[in-house]
Amino acid sequence: xxxxxxxxxxxxxxxxxTCGAALLxxxxxxxxxxxxxxxMKLLHLLTQPxxxxxxxxxxxxxxxxxxxxxxxxxxxxAGLLMQMLARNRLVEPGTVGTFSAAxxxxxxxxxxxxxxxxxxKFVLVSVCAALGSWLFLAILQRIPLRSALxxxxxxxxxxxxxxSGSGLxxxxxxxxxxxxxxxxxDFSAILRGRYELLxxxxxxxxxxxxxxxxxxxxxxxxxxxxxxxINYAALMVLGVLMVSLISASVVITAGALxxxxxxxxxxxxxxxxxxxxxxxxxxxxxxxxxxxVADLLGRLLIHPYEVPSANLxxxxxSLVFIVILLRGRRQWA
Amino acid sequence: xxxxxxxxxxxxxxxxxQDVSLQIPRGGVTAIIGPNGAGKSTLLSMxxxxxxxxxxxxxxxxxxxxxxxxxxxxxxxxILRQHNQxxxxxxxxxxxAFGRFPHSGGRLTAExxxxxxxxxxxxxxxxxxxxxxxxxxxxxxxxxxxxxxMCQDTDYVLLDEPLNNIDMRFxxxxxxxxxxxxDEKGKTVVVVLxxxxxxxxxxxxxxxxxxxxxxxxxxxxxxxxxxxxSELYEIPxxxxxxxxxxxxxxxxxx
Amino acid sequence: xxxxTAARWRLLLVAVLAVLSIVGFMTWNxxxxxxxxxxxxxxxxxxxxxxxxAMGVSTLVFQTLTHSRILTPSLMGFDVLYVLVHxxxxxxxxxxxxxxxxxxxxxxxxxxxxxIALVLFRLLFGDSVRGLHLLILLGMxxxxxxxxxxxxxxxxxxxxxxxxxxxxxxxxFSRINLSLLWxxxxxxLGCVTLVFTQRRRLDVLNLGRDVAINLGVSYxxxxxxxxxxxxxxxxxxxxxxxxxxxxGLLATNLAYWISGTHQHSWTLVTTVLVAVVCLVGGxxxxxxxxxxRLPFVMLLELCGGVLFILLLLRGVRE
Numbered sequence: 050x051x052x053x054x055x056x057x058x059x060x061x062x063x064x065x066x067t068c069g070a071a072l073l074x075x076x077x078x079x080x081x082x083x084x085x086x087x088x089m090k091l092l093h094l095l096t097q098p099x100x101x102x103x104x105x106x107x108x109x110x111x112x113x114x115x116x117x118x119x120x121x122x123x124x125x126x127a128g129l130l131m132q133m134l135a136r137n138r139l140v141e142p143g144t145v146g147t148f149s150a151a152x153x154x155x156x157x158x159x160x161x162x163x164x165x166x167x168x169x170k171f172v173l174v175s176v177c178a179a180l181g182s183w184l185f186l187a188i189l190q191r192i193p194l195r196s197a198l199x200x201x202x203x204x205x206x207x208x209x210x211x212x213s214g215s216g217l218x219x220x221x222x223x224x225x226x227x228x229x230x231x232x233x234x235d236f237s238a239i240l241r242g243r244y245e246l247l248x249x250x251x252x253x254x255x256x257x258x259x260x261x262x263x264x265x266x267x268x269x270x271x272x273x274x275x276x277x278x279i280n281y282a283a284l285m286v287l288g289v290l291m292v293s294l295i296s297a298s299v300v301i302t303a304g305a306l307x308x309x310x311x312x313x314x315x316x317x318x319x320x321x322x323x324x325x326x327x328x329x330x331x332x333x334x335x336x337x338x339x340x341x342v343a344d345l346l347g348r349l350l351i352h353p354y355e356v357p358s359a360n361l362x363x364x365x366x367s368l369v370f371i372v373i374l375l376r377g378r379r380q381w382a
Numbered sequence: 383x384x385x386x387x388x389x390x391x392x393x394x395x396x397x398x399x400q401d402v403s404l405q406i407p408r409g410g411v412t413a414i415i416g417p418n419g420a421g422k423s424t425l426l427s428m429x430x431x432x433x434x435x436x437x438x439x440x441x442x443x444x445x446x447x448x449x450x451x452x453x454x455x456x457x458x459x460x461i462l463r464q465h466n467q468x469x470x471x472x473x474x475x476x477x478x479a480f481g482r483f484p485h486s487g488g489r490l491t492a493e494x495x496x497x498x499x500x501x502x503x504x505x506x507x508x509x510x511x512x513x514x515x516x517x518x519x520x521x522x523x524x525x526x527x528x529x530x531x532m533c534q535d536t537d538y539v540l541l542d543e544p545l546n547n548i549d550m551r552f553x554x555x556x557x558x559x560x561x562x563x564x565d566e567k568g569k570t571v572v573v574v575l576x577x578x579x580x581x582x583x584x585x586x587x588x589x590x591x592x593x594x595x596x597x598x599x600x601x602x603x604x605x606x607x608x609x610x611x612s613e614l615y616e617i618p619x620x621x622x623x624x625x626x627x628x629x630x631x632x633x634x635x636x
Numbered sequence: 637x638x639x640x641t642a643a644r645w646r647l648l649l650v651a652v653l654a655v656l657s658i659v660g661f662m663t664w665n666x667x668x669x670x671x672x673x674x675x676x677x678x679x680x681x682x683x684x685x686x687x688x689x690a691m692g693v694s695t696l697v698f699q700t701l702t703h704s705r706i707l708t709p710s711l712m713g714f715d716v717l718y719v720l721v722h723x724x725x726x727x728x729x730x731x732x733x734x735x736x737x738x739x740x741x742x743x744x745x746x747x748x749x750x751x752i753a754l755v756l757f758r759l760l761f762g763d764s765v766r767g768l769h770l771l772i773l774l775g776m777x778x779x780x781x782x783x784x785x786x787x788x789x790x791x792x793x794x795x796x797x798x799x800x801x802x803x804x805x806x807x808x809f810s811r812i813n814l815s816l817l818w819x820x821x822x823x824x825l826g827c828v829t830l831v832f833t834q835r836r837r838l839d840v841l842n843l844g845r846d847v848a849i850n851l852g853v854s855y856x857x858x859x860x861x862x863x864x865x866x867x868x869x870x871x872x873x874x875x876x877x878x879x880x881x882x883x884g885l886l887a888t889n890l891a892y893w894i895s896g897t898h899q900h901s902w903t904l905v906t907t908v909l910v911a912v913v914c915l916v917g918g919x920x921x922x923x924x925x926x927x928x929r930l931p932f933v934m935l936l937e938l939c940g941g942v943l944f945i946l947l948l949l950r951g952v953r954e
Contacts, residue, residue, distance in 0.1 A: 205776055207944075375774075
């Protein structure tokens with residue numbers, strides 16, 4: 050009896066948190082709509098509704114805010130997925146080579162044909178991202194995992210190796226500057242018509258919510274999953290594809306945005322526990338909120354200039370990662 | 383003599399070993415028994431300085447283990463833990479030779495070679511001596527490590543569940559070997575055992591632990607009793623006398 | 637514990653290659669006067685040899701301590717720590733009137749580095765291999781954090797002037813910091829001698845913590861000492877040519893294969909020889925013989941990185 054009532058109370062707590070997070074996202078989105086290089090404020094819609102105001106709103110502010118929300122939610126969910134596929138809480142697409150592989154894909158696209166059609170580029174980058182993620186997971190299956198820490202360690206090193214490959218190619222073809230831009234994501238160049246790819250990430254996010262139960266089972270390992278009658282191999286492939294599509298769409302639109310996928314799921318896990326069907330909506334909402342905050346801060350810190358969100362996220366993310374490691378120190382060591 | 387005084391180990395808030403004081407006299411085989419989580423291995427690794435203690439002290443022949451220099455202690459006491467996986471490509475002889483490290487610092491003398499040969503012989507590893515560790519079965523590898531510890535030639539030999547993962551034949555071999563080491567060479571052997579009947583048949587002294595505390599200690603005759611063992615393991619147990627040995631039966635009672 | 641005959645031949649071959657690389661590097665394509673060449677190429681050669689020794693030895697030691705063939709001390713962000721110490725120290729040393737003596741500043745930097753490394757290890761090293769993994773991860777993240785903070789500071793201080801700098805500058809042998817050569821030589825020789833005296837203890841450490849303690853090695857003290865030595869070697873190499881992440885990986889793994897043993901008296905020598913062949917020979921091949929403008933260090937790094945992936949895919953221990 051106690052278990053079921055405590056489950057119910059965690060459920061209620063999760064529901065409350067989810068509502069709170071949704072409210073927070075709405076508030077942050079309004080703040081994001083209200084902020085920008087031009088003087089336009091949301092209030093002007095009522096006081097002086099003219100063409101200029103609506104143009105700024107619909108051409109720049111709204112696309113940026115929507116892009117931030119979709120990318121944040123997508124990345125957080127991609128991180129969660131990656132954690133279940135790798136069966137380790139200390140990984141996310143940015144720390145296992147998915148992003149590095151995606152920017153290698155961007156490099157390839159630029160080398161093959163700088164004016165490549167968007168869909169073709171998306172396919173190319175997604176394939177690269179999928180190969181990078183697959184490489185990581187393949188390596189994980191082949192090494193003895195004597196400590197939970199070896200997993201993020203291998204991921205980070207793999208990521209660095211892929212990045213050094215991209216660096217070599219980029220320096221040969223003088224694309225270093227572009228590579229750096231892809232590696233450091235920001236949303237300053239988002240306009241209407243240049244973010245719509247992120248709806249793919251949104252689709253994947255929704256799909257992940259629908260399949261949350263299955264991925265939770267995947268997170269318990271192959272034998273367990275097979276035992277409860279789940280097609281492990283197929284779901285792994287699907288998971289890698291979803292992570293890669295989300296990552297590719299974000300990297301193409303804004304560039305790599307590190308640590309959202311690490312920070313958010315771990316935070317949510319601390320709040321509502323490990324059952325992801327209960328947590329995944331909250332993960333998506335918190336991801337969106339974090340992304341909005343990072344972007345707002347980036348716009349306000351040195352107004353009218355901008356600090357890329359990737360910069361701020363990397364600072365916050367590595368700090369949080371360090372705290373997680375130190376707090377779990379006895380457990381890891 | 384090994385003397386532990388008010389020894390405790392705390393992991394976070396959990397007390398794994400609590401206020402254990404005991405004396406293990408020189409010579410003979412001492413077995414440490416008890417259910418899972420009783421703190422047997424932790425006790426052994428605190429005695430052998432592998433795990434730092436939270437409170438208390440351990441002295442080996444009057445030398446405090448935390449203060450005595452490592453090489454000094456390594457000539458008096460050796461410890462073998464359960465899990466000794468190494469993926470180094472070492473031959474059995476190379477591994478056994480490491481047992482001489484405390485004595486010669488890695489530069490092997492003729493005397494060291496003699497000790498190595500003797501240890502290989504003692505554990506019947508002669509035919510395997512040039513095989514690599516990764517080519518051996520679990521039982522053979524375990525014996526190679528025991529040979530290393532024997533080669534270290536210390537008065538005190540501590541082993542943590544040396545019978546794990548080896549079949550009955552090798553288990554009997556191993557226990558007979560430890561018995562011989564105590565009887566013929568005068569070594570003091572302390573061994574953590576899961577199988578209480580091995581403890582009963584081969585040891586001179588049994589230390590029983592439960593919940594991190596010392597529960598009973600004494601000779602096999604004193605400890606191998608229905609009421610003591612039943613209370614220790616919390617299942618009904620009956621001790622029978624068979625061929626002069628006290629054997630405990632617990633497989634299917636009532 | 638000796639070498640097999642095949643291993644002896646392989647080792648001999650590497651030694652010959654190393655000598656050939658050095659001779660070739662000094663004599664290939666000499667057109668102008670010899671005095672200049674000897675001074676110009678000689679100093680570059682010395683720098684490369686020092687880097688080869690420093691990276692090779694520090695990586696080998698690090699891999700023994702971590703029981704892993706895929707980690708290098710450069711991953712821990714020592715290079716970043718060195719840059720931080722150097723930047724912060726510079727202002728302070730200048731006030732003491734040491735600004736014009738780069739060698740003295742360098743030694744002070746390295747001492748400070750070693751001190752910080754020592755304190756960090758003491759605080760964080762959990763006395764086990766997993767403790768080391770934690771340490772490495774924290775080092776990597778600390779390095780990342782520091783780089784990103786620097787970038788943010790640069791942007792905030794001067795938003796207009798900010799030119800995006802690469803996150804991690806790449807090592808280069810065309811921009812060798814020659815003013816530090818002799819100090820670096822002394823430091824490297826000191827560290828390598830120290831490591832060599834510990835070679836038998838390193839053999840024991842290879843068997844794992846418990847066995848090492850059983851055999852009388854004071855584990856924590858030895859490991860801390862060796863980690864500090866590794867950090868000094870990495871900062872020497874970083875100060876000379878800049879950061880290199882994976883080169884050490886290439887050197888040690890080739891050395892394990894060539895020597896076919898884990899005995900440090902052999903692997904230490906082999907690693908150094910392999911590193912010399914890779915660096916000096918490679919540079920000779922790419923720059924002088926092929927006359928290519930390929931960024932050589934990046935190529936070397938990539939080789940190390942690819943080797944890393946292959947090792948992992950083959951399921952090498954960790």
